[in-house]
Amino acid sequence: MICTYAKRTEPQLTRFFGLDNDLTGQATVFTSKIMSEDPFEDKRTDEFRVKCAAHRAFDDDASEQLFVVLEEAQAPDLQRTVRLYRRPKPRAIATYSPPVAPFQPSDVCFYTLGGHEVLLVADELNDAIHVVNVQDGRLSFARYLAPGCPLLVQPTALNTDTRGRL
Helix, strand or coil: CEEEEEEEEECCEEEEEEEEECCCCEEEEEEEEECCCCCCCEEEEEEEEEECCCEEEEEECCCCCEEEEEECCCCCCCCCEEEEEECCCCCCCEECCCCCCCCCEEEEEEEEECCEEEEEEEECCCCEEEEEEEECCEEEEEEECCCCCCCCCCCCCCCCCCCCCC
């Protein structure tokens, strides 16, 4: 499984952050530079391995030093897990514990909210988006985004556009 997303676009250069997972309990984290329109002409840089289960989603922060992985449910646990990593360490430095249980995260996204970078976690089971503070290698619940919004039903995806808008 390969997941990538466009991180930065400059003239003649597009940068991607990626996570390859071959279901062995390890994944390769990499930054890839696309130098032409041919998608096979990319150059991987900053490649290293981390220990994680099959991932459902991931994102990296603005500094590109921290990244979060939403690990897919594995039997017998069956709960998805949100873990924070610091480049290039192979093990997670923090795991997100939500204020309510049960909790079923479906996507993660770093986002600038009120001038402060936070992690957003979509919780499809509770029809909520968690705003999570990321400080000193810890993940802590801050609040819900748009609590009680009738249009927020089973959120499954979080993305930002090229201008950083959600």
